[in-house]
Amino acid sequence: MNKIIIENNIVKYKELEDSIIFNYSISDTFDSVYNLEIKCLNSTDLCINYNITNDIKINVLFEFEDNVVSNIFEKYNDGFLKIKNTYNLKSFSEVNVQKIYDVKEIKQNDIVNLNGEKSSFNYVLKTISINPERYGLVINHNAPYTVSNIINNAVNICDGSVFFDVIGNVPKGIIECSLNQNNRIVTFNKKKCQINPNLLIDEDNVIAEHSAFIGKFNDEDLFYLQSRGITYEEAIKLLIKGFLFSNLKLTEQDTGDLENIIHKYWRWKNGSWRFSNVKTWYYIFW
Numbered sequence: 001m002n003k004i005i006i007e008n009n010i011v012k013y014k015e016l017e018d019s020i021i022f023n024y025s026i027s028d029t030f031d032s033v034y035n036l037e038i039k040c041l042n043s044t045d046l047c048i049n050y051n052i053t054n055d056i057k058i059n060v061l062f063e064f065e066d067n068v069v070s071n072i073f074e075k076y077n078d079g080f081l082k083i084k085n086t087y088n089l090k091s092f093s094e095v096n097v098q099k100i101y102d103v104k105e106i107k108q109n110d111i112v113n114l115n116g117e118k119s120s121f122n123y124v125l126k127t128i129s130i131n132p133e134r135y136g137l138v139i140n141h142n143a144p145y146t147v148s149n150i151i152n153n154a155v156n157i158c159d160g161s162v163f164f165d166v167i168g169n170v171p172k173g174i175i176e177c178s179l180n181q182n183n184r185i186v187t188f189n190k191k192k193c194q195i196n197p198n199l200l201i202d203e204d205n206v207i208a209e210h211s212a213f214i215g216k217f218n219d220e221d222l223f224y225l226q227s228r229g230i231t232y233e234e235a236i237k238l239l240i241k242g243f244l245f246s247n248l249k250l251t252e253q254d255t256g257d258l259e260n261i262i263h264k265y266w267r268w269k270n271g272s273w274r275f276s277n278v279k280t281w282y283y284i285f286w
Helices: 219-227 232-245 252-265
Strands: 002-007 010-015 020-026 033-040 044-064 069-089 094-114 120-129 132-141 147-156 161-170 177-187 194-201 206-215 266-269 272-276 281-284
Touching: 002 033, 044 094, 069 120, 069 252, 094 147, 094 252, 120 132, 120 161, 120 252, 132 147, 132 177, 147 161, 147 232, 161 177, 161 206, 177 194, 177 232, 194 206, 219 232, 232 252
Parallel strands: 002 044, 033 044, 044 069, 069 094, 094 120, 094 132, 120 147, 132 161, 147 177, 161 194, 177 206
Antiparallel strands: 002 010, 020 033, 266 272, 272 281
C-alpha cells in the first residue's frame, strides 16, 4: 500500500506509486500552514499517518481523476491539530475514506466536491475523545447521479466532548443523487456533545436520509449478552469493540492498532470500568 507519514511539520516517510502525485509546502504566513496536495491518477490505495505533538495547522487537497477507485486510510495520533481536507472527485470515481483518531484535541473541516457524474464518496470516522473534538463535513453534490455515505462514530470519555456538523448540499437540477448520514456518539461523561445533521436539498428527485444518536449503549443489548453467559465487563468490551470496528475494512496491523487504542484508555478494575488520560483516572458505573 502507498504510505505517507507526517511527523509534526516534516514528511517523515513516503512510499508512493507513479499513480499518485504528491506535493508538500509551507505557507509563508505568521501562522504557518502546512499544505499537502495528493492527486490520484489511477485506482490505488493510500495510508496517511499523522503523528502530531505540536499545535499545527494542515491543509490537504485530494484530487481524483475520472474512473479512479481509491481507498484512503487516515490515522491521527497524539497532538493538537487543526486540519482541513478537501476531496475533489471527477466522473465515475469512487473514493472510500476511513479515519481513526487518537488525539489530544482536534478541529477538522472536510469538504467533499462530487464534481463528476456518478462519482461516489464513502466516509467512515472513528474516534475516542478525551478532550474537545470538533468535526465539520460538507458534501457538495455538484453533478447528477452522485452518491455520499457518511458514518461518524465517537466514544466520549474523560474530559471529552464531540461535535459533528454534517451538511449535504444538492442544488436544483442535480437529479438522482443519494445522500446518507449516520452519526452516533456513545458517551461516558456529562460533557456536552452535539450532532448537527443537515440536508440542504433544492431538487425533488433525490434520496436522502440522516440519523443522529447521543447516549449510552442499550440496556437490552447488555442484558442479552449477559443472558448468554457473557460477564458484564466482557459485554461492555464487546459493545465498544463492535461499535468502533463496524463499517471498517482493516488490515491485521490496523486492527491491532485500533485494539491498542481501546486498551490504552479502557480498564476494568474493582467492579467498574475506568478510563485514563495519564494524569487522572475516571470511574464509570453503568
